[in-house]
Amino acid sequence: GAGVSQTPSNKVTEKGKYVELRCDPISGHTALYWYRQSLGQGPEFLIYFQGTGAADDSGLPNDRFFAVRPEGSVSTLKIQRTERGDSAVYLCASSLAVLSEQYFGPGTRLTVT
């Protein structure tokens, strides 16, 4: 079946702009995760959804970052007033349940100029 998909694959935006990044998890996966990966680093946890609710958002760096999953499937990560330091690859992953294997999407490369 189809894996996790993310759009757009690349996003270039100017400092101060608003961006939305989309994640389509594997069908039937109830858990969805957002991670951020900077060059030469491992993925860094941002937020985790179980169904529609954010079960853990402790990894969000500040209140400019917000994510939703209104129908328990597709999720959108929203970043307000983007800063150059937000430039990274944003990865989404999904799993069948909380303790199941997490499968990653291809990521969205965000560049803030």
Next chain:
Amino acid sequence: GENVEQHPSTLSVQEGDSAVIKCTYSDSASNYFPWYKQELGKRPQLIIDIRSNVGEKKDQRIAVTLNKTAKHFSLHITETQPEDSAVYFCAALIAGTALIFGKGTTLSVSS
């Protein structure tokens, strides 16, 4: 919070040799430890994982060992091939939610 240390950061081996990557974690409540392989510009791919109720797991040329007492786990790749060249990440699941990743090991297999 949970911390995962990974060593070495780079590893170069000759084709056919074995490669070992080691990780330590800090949260004794962690109970799930996956390993991901990431090729340049690609997504992390799960290659093997282990849960805290077992000490070792094998899948063909890949094996993972877990020592819960010492809080460390290792990835072993035998008979390495050039296509094994990639960045490998270990991770530990904390509080049943997020994966905390190590900083990665760049493995280079030369033929």
